[in-house]
Amino acid sequence: MSLELKNIEKKIGLKTHIYPTNLKLEKNTINILLGSTLAGKTTLMQIMAGLDKPTLGEIWFNNKNVTGMKVQKRNVSMVYQQFINYPNFTVYDNIASPLKITGIKNNEIKERVGKVAELLKLSGMLNKKPNELSGGQQQRTALARALVKDSDLILLDEPLANLDFKLREELREELPKLFENRECIVVYATTEPSDALLIGGKTATLMEGKIIQYGKTIEVYNKPINLTSASVFSDPPINILDIKKNGDTFSLLNKNVKWETSNIKLKDGSYKVGIRPHNITTYKEGQNSVEIKGKILISELSGSESLIHFANSNTNWVSLSNGTHQMNVGQEAKLYMNVDEFMYFDQNNNLINYV
Amino acid sequence: MNKTINQKAWFFVIPVFILVAFNAVVPLMTVVNYAFQDTFGNNVFMWEGTRWFKQILKSERFHAALGRQFLFTGIILLIQIPLGIGIALSMPKKGIGVPICLVLMSMPLLIPWNVVGAMWNIFALPEIGFLGHSLNDLGFDYNFTQQIGDAWFTTILMDVWHWTSLVVLLSYAGLQSIQPAYYQAAEIDGASKWAIFRYIELPKMKKVLTIAILLRFMDSFMIYTEPFVLTGGGPGNATAFLSIDLVKMALGQFDLGPAAAMSLIYFFIVLLVCWVFYNLMMRNEEQK
Amino acid sequence: MSKITLKDLSHSYLDKQNSNADWALRNINIDWDDGGAYALLGPSGCGKTTLLNIISGLLNPTKGKIFFNDEDITLKTPVERNIAQIFQFPVIYDTMTVYNNLAFPLKNRGIPQNEIDKRVKEIAEMLELTKTLYDRASGLTADGKQKISLGRGLARSDVNVIMFDEPLTVIDPHLKWVLRSKLKELHQKINRTMIYVTHDQTEALTFADQVVVMHEGEIVQTGTPIELFEKPKHTFVGYFIGSPGMNILPCEIQKGIAIVDGVKISTSGEIKQKSNFSKTEIGIRPEFVSFDKDGIPVKIIKVSNTGRHKIIDTECKSGKIKVLSHSSKEIPSGSAFLSFDKKYTYAYGDSKIIE
DSSP: OEEEEEEEEEEETTEEEEEEEEEEEETTSEEEEEOOTTSSHHHHHHHHHTSSOOSEEEEEETTEEOTTOOTTTSOEEEEOTTOOOOTTSOHHHHHHHHHHTTTOOHHHHHHHHHHHHHHTTOGGGTTSOGGGSOHHHHHHHHHHHHHHTTOSEEEEESTTTTSOHHHHHHHHHHHHHHTTTOOSEEEEEESOHHHHHHHOSEEEEEETTEEEEEEEHHHHHHSOSBHHHHHHTOSSOOEEEEEEEETTEEEETTSSOEEEOOOOOOOSEEEEEEEOGGGEESSOOSSOEEEEEEEEEEEEEETTEEEEEEEETTEEEEEEEESOOOOOTTOEEEEEEEGGGOEEEOTTSBBOOOO | OOOOOOOTHHHHHHHHHHHHIIIIIHHHHHHHHHHTEEEOSTTOEEEOTTHHHHHHHHOHHHHHHHHHHHHHHHHHHHHHHHHHHHHHHHSOSSSTHHHHHHHHHHHHHHSOHHHHHHHHHHHHOTTTSHHHHHHHHTTOOOOTTTOHHHHHHHHHHHHHHHHHHHHHHHHHHHHHTSOHHHHHHHHHHTOOHHHHIIIIIHHHTHHHHHHHHHHHHHHHHTOOHHHHHHTTTOSTTTTOOHHHHHHIIIIISOOHHHHHHHHHHHHHHHHHHHHHHHHHHHHHHHHO | OOOEEEEEEEEOSSSSOOSGGGOSEEEEEEEEOTTOEEEEEOOTTSSHHHHHHHHHTSSOOSEEEEEETTEEOTTOOHHHHTEEEEOSSOOOOTTSBHHHHHHHHHHHTTOOHHHHHHHHHHHHHHTTOGGGTTSBGGGSOHHHHHHHHHHHHHHOTTOSEEEEESTTTTSOHHHHHHHHHHHHHHHHHHOOEEEEEESOHHHHHHHOSEEEEEETTEEEEEEOHHHHHHOOSBHHHHHHSSSSOOEEEEOEEETTEEEETTEEEOOSSOOOOOOOOSOEEEEEOGGGEEEESSSEEEEEEEEEEOSSOEEEEEEETTEEEEEEEOSOSOOOOSEEEEEEOGGGOEEEETTEEOO
16 A cells, blocks of 8 residues: 655645655555645645645555545545534544444444544543543544544644643654554654654655655654755754864864864865754763853753753854753853764755765 | 445435526526517517617716715715724623624614615604604704605615614624734733724724625615615605616616616626625735 | 732632632742743643733632732732733734834833834844834734734833743744743843743743742642752652653552562652552652663563654553663663662652652
């Protein structure tokens, strides 16, 4: 079972919303679409579902051309950000609704609804109406309705965005388990990189209507093919620096920070590097830790971590350290970057594999 | 799993389809037929082309009726829209007063239009009508059947009584949809009641008001029953608005050709105004 | 600037109260100093917005009193209290320019035009709105509009307290941290009392000097971000703060020592009390759990990689335990033993810390 997008393009008037895209999604994986708010995730999902037609290109499902086939004919479920449920139906009727129109017998409906309700911890609430439920429970009802159909394609458009922080964590943990034993393709759109990393599966990074990279989540994270993919997949945002290499000596563009490393098989010259905030810390880490002085802009404490924004050579840096390090604005501090974790990019912003 | 596709619902539409065909499409086509031809009866038609259209567009009578119509609609809108908004603003937002006010406002809208006309006819009669008699007692020389000014005054008053409630109800709905946070922020900002109206309520009611204006324009432009029952178009031609004049021509003088042409011109004017309105509304949306 | 005191505040939206559940707020007592940054943190429905509206004067409390600088202002209107409130969604005057929006509260107070001009330009500079100062307010992005809301609150120099009701809700996640840092920076610059209501612990912990954690209408714990993280006094605080939250395991207490799954667990303090608790638990954060040769036997269920650390889900007889590991040490598979850092292990009786 597979969903294939062949050269899909979407234009509205003169504006291109989706640039020519090729994507192949396999079953039994959660495919994550990661990108900022207007990157095109919702448009792409609507095209996949059949709610919208692409301007150009074809969609193939299980080796059949389904381009132009209306969503009612395809076997698709969709869950939205805004807990969409039928307000006048009970939870039971909500979950049963997609089954009732197919003419399945009531006994079977009851059994299937019961199973899905248990999976989503709604068994005790089948007689309640959506407005009597909390946000998290409403969203679970929407999820249950999507799952009970046994669809071939399940699309989730930022389903956790309107939930409380803690509820989001809990539901995010449960999601992979919900889709474990189903023969279906799951597509999950989100703006949060941590969602992608914690759910796993495969991730496609999107920016302004283009899919930049698609692959196993941890690989896309560790080996972004270019600077754009690295930026999309970073929260807090990745630090981008200009460096110069001369033999074994590396220096930042303004030459006030220098270090020496061997084993980097790159030609001499200028490069752009990306370094994620957690590789810049207030303590030494790793074997190649380079000291960098900074003027503190702001230090934010978040549970067990400290997010410290500082300025050096006219750039603002972001660092993430373990532990609580309270610093005052304007304070001069020493931080350490783990240069082993640098990602090198060439002049076209593409990743260089130097190993 | 396959969904069963049920096409039986289309059968429910057939009766409506037949009804609409007879009541709308067929008569419209008949009018078009008459507009381009001339007849002496007995189903004998002679092709006239655009003769009737030219005749109507040049006729002074048509211009006069059109002028009266625009004047009437203009005055109506100028009175009813601000009045409607004002009443909506003073209606209570919570509590037992809400259903009471809503019912009071809905009542004028429920009365059949010819009854409205008849009611006001009697109400305004100079001798025995409460309004007519009181006005004359107060020293005004009031007689709507004989004096043009009084006829206009009474017709407008009747329409305001009849239709302002529509604007009230629409504005009220628009006001209710404004989130309390806006009022709270304005309170914190120390804004006066007028500032709240001008900067929060009016902008937020824009969509609803557009619909209200469009509806009132269309209805007042097509007005027939109430003024016909009230004044019959008189005195003379004073309150003969477009539709009344049209009927006079068609049924009174049996000039079917010109009447049909006038109908179509009338139709196109309304269509034109709606189109302009629609584009203005759409442009507003895009600007956002 | 104001010192704020809340005394025995309780509020109910119903006319008659039959049980605790009918009260939105119960017995709130708070003492806040001048110029501090405070946060009200809690899940949806815990009463934090109700409390905020009572402080700002938009709601009159059923019981209790509020004092600004020792003056009883319980029945005063928001205007009389001189407060500013920023709401969840941007509240701006659509038809006005950005300049006029910021000037509005000043105009209403009859301040002379040249002073208004000076003030508006100052605020615009602080919030980086100078470029769009003469544009129509409705044309700005969501974060621009929120900045206008913020600016209107800051424009008045006589403001006692500035209150934020989940202000980053509509902001693009990529920009949330920008606005967060800006708020913190602002607070350090202008030094006015700020109260921030949120369900997002990152926002609360990064913004506030003191956080008030609320649950079901009551204050559960008040403390600095570090205190709340390192020593939660209530299991709810342990669960709610930290991502992932604290591990809570049922335990037995025998002769002053906690026992989980038959293994003795050393806690931070001695368990002296012998009161009869209906339930006793041990709490330890995933950051302070490590793999060891000895300890509680567990089965490894799942390892998730978030890029900067690993979260390992394990299960013991008494329940689930999460481990957060920063090190690059190998994670055992199958079964293992876990030990807890004694310094951060606490015993809880009936959800409250035993000390």
